[in-house]
Amino acid sequence: MTGFRYGVSLYSYTDDLGTVMTLDDAFDHVADTGATGLEILGETSVPLYPEPPAAWLDHWFAQLERYQLEPTNFACWVDTRIQLDRKLTVAEGAEQIALDLRLAHRLGFKFIRPKFGVIDYNLTPDPIWEGAVERNLDLAQALGIIILPEIHAPTPIHHPVTEGYIAFIERTGTRNFGLMLDTGIFQDRPLTAWGGGDIEAIRKDAPDMVNGIKVPVEHLDDIIRYVPFIQAKFHHVDEDLHDHQIPWERIVPRLKALGYAGYLSSEYEGVRDPWVAIEQVRRQHALIRRLEAEWEAQHA
Amino acid sequence: MTGFRYGVSLYSYTDDLGTVMTLDDAFDHVADTGATGLEILGETSVPLYPEPPAAWLDHWFAQLERYQLEPTNFACWVDTRIQLDRKLTVAEGAEQIALDLRLAHRLGFKFIRPKFGVIDYNLTPDPIWEGAVERNLDLAQALGIIILPEIHAPTPIHHPVTEGYIAFIERTGTRNFGLMLDTGIFQDRPLTAWGGGDIEAIRKDAPDMVNGIKVPVEHLDDIIRYVPFIQAKFHHVDEDLHDHQIPWERIVPRLKALGYAGYLSSEYEGVRDPWVAIEQVRRQHALIRRLEAEWEAQHA
Amino acid sequence: MLERSHIQSTGFRNVGPVGERTGFELRLRQANYRGTRLSLIEGVTITVDGVLYPAAHNLVRIGSRVYTPAELDAATETRLAVGEYMTVIVPRPGGLAPGVHWVESAIGYRHPYFPPAHQSAVARDARHATIVMA
Amino acid sequence: MLERSHIQSTGFRNVGPVGERTGFELRLRQANYRGTRLSLIEGVTITVDGVLYPAAHNLVRIGSRVYTPAELDAATETRLAVGEYMTVIVPRPGGLAPGVHWVESAIGYRHPYFPPAHQSAVARDARHATIVMA
Numbered sequence: 001m002t003g004f005r006y007g008v009s010l011y012s013y014t015d016d017l018g019t020v021m022t023l024d025d026a027f028d029h030v031a032d033t034g035a036t037g038l039e040i041l042g043e044t045s046v047p048l049y050p051e052p053p054a055a056w057l058d059h060w061f062a063q064l065e066r067y068q069l070e071p072t073n074f075a076c077w078v079d080t081r082i083q084l085d086r087k088l089t090v091a092e093g094a095e096q097i098a099l100d101l102r103l104a105h106r107l108g109f110k111f112i113r114p115k116f117g118v119i120d121y122n123l124t125p126d127p128i129w130e131g132a133v134e135r136n137l138d139l140a141q142a143l144g145i146i147i148l149p150e151i152h153a154p155t156p157i158h159h160p161v162t163e164g165y166i167a168f169i170e171r172t173g174t175r176n177f178g179l180m181l182d183t184g185i186f187q188d189r190p191l192t193a194w195g196g197g198d199i200e201a202i203r204k205d206a207p208d209m210v211n212g213i214k215v216p217v218e219h220l221d222d223i224i225r226y227v228p229f230i231q232a233k234f235h236h237v238d239e240d241l242h243d244h245q246i247p248w249e250r251i252v253p254r255l256k257a258l259g260y261a262g263y264l265s266s267e268y269e270g271v272r273d274p275w276v277a278i279e280q281v282r283r284q285h286a287l288i289r290r291l292e293a294e295w296e297a298q299h300a
Numbered sequence: 301m302t303g304f305r306y307g308v309s310l311y312s313y314t315d316d317l318g319t320v321m322t323l324d325d326a327f328d329h330v331a332d333t334g335a336t337g338l339e340i341l342g343e344t345s346v347p348l349y350p351e352p353p354a355a356w357l358d359h360w361f362a363q364l365e366r367y368q369l370e371p372t373n374f375a376c377w378v379d380t381r382i383q384l385d386r387k388l389t390v391a392e393g394a395e396q397i398a399l400d401l402r403l404a405h406r407l408g409f410k411f412i413r414p415k416f417g418v419i420d421y422n423l424t425p426d427p428i429w430e431g432a433v434e435r436n437l438d439l440a441q442a443l444g445i446i447i448l449p450e451i452h453a454p455t456p457i458h459h460p461v462t463e464g465y466i467a468f469i470e471r472t473g474t475r476n477f478g479l480m481l482d483t484g485i486f487q488d489r490p491l492t493a494w495g496g497g498d499i500e501a502i503r504k505d506a507p508d509m510v511n512g513i514k515v516p517v518e519h520l521d522d523i524i525r526y527v528p529f530i531q532a533k534f535h536h537v538d539e540d541l542h543d544h545q546i547p548w549e550r551i552v553p554r555l556k557a558l559g560y561a562g563y564l565s566s567e568y569e570g571v572r573d574p575w576v577a578i579e580q581v582r583r584q585h586a587l588i589r590r591l592e593a594e595w596e597a598q599h600a
Numbered sequence: 601m602l603e604r605s606h607i608q609s610t611g612f613r614n615v616g617p618v619g620e621r622t623g624f625e626l627r628l629r630q631a632n633y634r635g636t637r638l639s640l641i642e643g644v645t646i647t648v649d650g651v652l653y654p655a656a657h658n659l660v661r662i663g664s665r666v667y668t669p670a671e672l673d674a675a676t677e678t679r680l681a682v683g684e685y686m687t688v689i690v691p692r693p694g695g696l697a698p699g700v701h702w703v704e705s706a707i708g709y710r711h712p713y714f715p716p717a718h719q720s721a722v723a724r725d726a727r728h729a730t731i732v733m734a
Numbered sequence: 735m736l737e738r739s740h741i742q743s744t745g746f747r748n749v750g751p752v753g754e755r756t757g758f759e760l761r762l763r764q765a766n767y768r769g770t771r772l773s774l775i776e777g778v779t780i781t782v783d784g785v786l787y788p789a790a791h792n793l794v795r796i797g798s799r800v801y802t803p804a805e806l807d808a809a810t811e812t813r814l815a816v817g818e819y820m821t822v823i824v825p826r827p828g829g830l831a832p833g834v835h836w837v838e839s840a841i842g843y844r845h846p847y848f849p850p851a852h853q854s855a856v857a858r859d860a861r862h863a864t865i866v867m868a
């Protein structure tokens with residue numbers, strides 16, 4: 001039985017990075033969980049993005065070797081509303097993706113997640129996405145990278161946005177485009193704190209983001225074949241290893257039954273007090289590893 | 301009228317250093333107060349003490365130049381009870397002081413403060429102090445450094461310990477030994493938090509350290525001629541620039557009347573929550589600068 | 601490393617010649633979780649002791665370069681990195697009095713990947729900070 | 735940089751071969767404000783979920799070297815720097831179960847410059863910490 005692969009996104013340490021934690025420290029925290037995969041945000045972790053100094057590149061590879069970590073996903077952005085009164089063209093969007101593909105490849109990553117600007121509440125991406133991606137499929141293939149749009153709340157699995165991505169895969173026949181699932185779509189109990197801002201303001205503007213869109217885990221069955229990478233979004237795991245928002249006790253068995261053997265890359269997005277994320281990521285890994293071991297014991 | 305010189309001891313940033321602050325950051329915080337003097341603890345701030353790497357020495361001088369700071373006092377220790385069942389000899393104590401004199405000199409300091417082990421509640425120094433210091437007077441003179449024992453609560457100004465130091469100066473006629481005053485001796489209201497530990501435990505064991513020994517500022521008159529450097533110990537300055545423990549409104553005029561024109565080197569020793577010290581040091585400087593300006597306006 | 605609050609203690613000071621201060625400046629930590637194109641920063645409003653200093657009149661220094669709000673919008677290929685600060689330069693003849701002030705900051709960010717109604721979001725902070733010298 | 739608590743999240747793990755764990759280890763930040771001769775560190779007691787692991791049986795790793803309490807007393811010219819950690823190695827056959835534990839630490843320091851009655855002082859900490867893997 002092939003197991004999950006465990007990773008951590010440095011997004012988990014937002015606000016700690018630059019105030020109480022360096023990138024070198026983050027390597028140490030990630031590796032000590034027993035994870036093997038490291039996910040970064042290009043614009044956050046790569047100094048002088050998009051042109052890191054040569055010495056930093058040497059250090060990057062030395063750290064990967066020292067901590068026995070492999071680069072997984074490289075998060076990037078296509079800032080469609082780049083200026084107050086100007087949007088990116090398809091050609092400019094394609095250029096941005098090509099830049100991130102090349103940089104991600106230099107750093108050893110296997111996936112990139114371009115986050116496109118959106119045009120409505122359901123996070124329908126700017127229509128330039130399709131042309132911008134399609135122009136990069138050959139480059140992605142040449143570099144051995146899979147481009148992954150993120151299926152993120154409030155967008156569920158059964159939704160025109162997700163279906164549009166799948167239609168693109170079917171039409172082009174590409175193996176260099178897939179879906180990244182963010183497990184926040186399975187959230188079924190309300191948040192009490194959010195990493196990105198004031199919870200009451202969010203409750204007013206975007207109640208789905210606070211209450212959760214409660215996608216049934218059975219919907220995984222319909223798309224798992226397009227999913228090579230999962231961001232394990234979570235907000236709080238308590239001292240008894242209970243997650244207060246994300247139903248891992250249903251997600252893990254479903255992923256195991258479906259034979260998912262890719263990464264679960266932790267994305268902590270809870271209280272942003274200093275150093276809390278380090279411990280929260282450890283708890284999440286302990287929890288998911290326990291559920292995986294239980295499933296394997298039952299199916300040995 | 302010659303004014304005070306303003307400095308900061310990096311002791312103020314205890315617990316921040318190594319968790320939320322680097323030595324380079326500390327230079328920035330100190331310089332931005334408008335201070336010109338930097339005080340360090342050798343064993344804390346000098347990497348690989350007592351033998352810092354050559355590259356670090358280069359960086360030290362580059363930072364002093366960049367931030368226009370001068371090294372003031374180099375705090376050091378004579379760990380008389382060096383092992384559970386062994387005390388330092390006079391020769392070993394002298395060797396420790398010689399080591400710190402030489403290192404302080406390499407770094408550009410003008411004072412060292414050796415903190416001797418003590419033999420009683422009144423902080424009577426281990427009797428080796430006198431021989432250990434005396435053997436170094438020629439070296440101190442050659443290096444242009446003044447050795448300063450610290451007059452620190454619960455030891456007041458009029459006390460055999462202080463008188464012993466003065467007798468040493470008179471007997472030897474040295475210009476390379478003096479008194480460092482820690483303004484904690486003037487504390488006249490109780491602490492509500494202490495930087496070094498649990499306030500209730502300290503209240504039980506050493507009530508003077510919590511309540512203050514309330515040395516009258518007039519006693520400054522009797523010893524100021526032996527005092528080339530003052531550590532401006534404090535614990536809390538509030539939003540109205542009121543110090544809750546140290547009577548600066550009496551200390552500052554007395555020092556001005558006595559013509560003191562040396563350093564006041566901030567030693568924050570209050571609540572050790574992250575980043576609090578940065579702001580507390582700024583408030584203390586704003587307060588003392590205001591009192592000094594008021595005195596000068598009245599005596600113009 | 602920077603203080604966790606957006607508003608930094610260090611860097612809050614008067615600017616211009618002593619006795620003829622032209623204003624004050626203040627450091628704000630990059631409040632976004634990613635290094636951000638300056639064109640996505642829509643301006644910074646500062647309030648001190650209840651007095652509002654609107655974004656339109658404030659300059660922002662990043663590294664050694666100073667930007668007007670329009671120059672921020674044009675700087676599509678320059679980024680403010682995570683772990684770095686911007687210095688907001690606020691005009692106020694005479695500067696601020698030495699002492700402790702109540703300071704509020706509001707950084708406008710545009711997040712193209714947020715729903716259109718929320719693409720302009722404001723990162724706010726408020727705390728005491730001290731001007732040491734007149 | 736280290737966590738502010740003495741007890742660090744990272745570094746809390748079982749040691750010895752998987753399935754035949756011999757104990758666990760735990761990182762503690764240097765709790766003294768100065769780099770400290772190891773001979774002034776009088777031993778480290780650890781408590782996990784109420785079970786006491788006395789200093790006499792614990793080893794301390796600093797850099798790549800492991801010390802018994804007697805070896806700490808002898809190490810008069812080696813220091814634990816500020817901003818560094820020691821790793822306390824605690825014997826416990828089988829190790830600790832994966833999950834969250836309540837961990838307490840007590841580092842004995844000798845401060846020769848404290849009055850004789852207080853020269854041995856204990857720096858204490860307590861917090862939850864997580865063993866990720868069996």
Ligand SMILES: [Mn+2]
Nearest residue numbers: 182231233267
């Ligand atoms: Mn995500």
Ligand SMILES: [Mn+2]
Nearest residue numbers: 482531533567
């Ligand atoms: Mn002192």
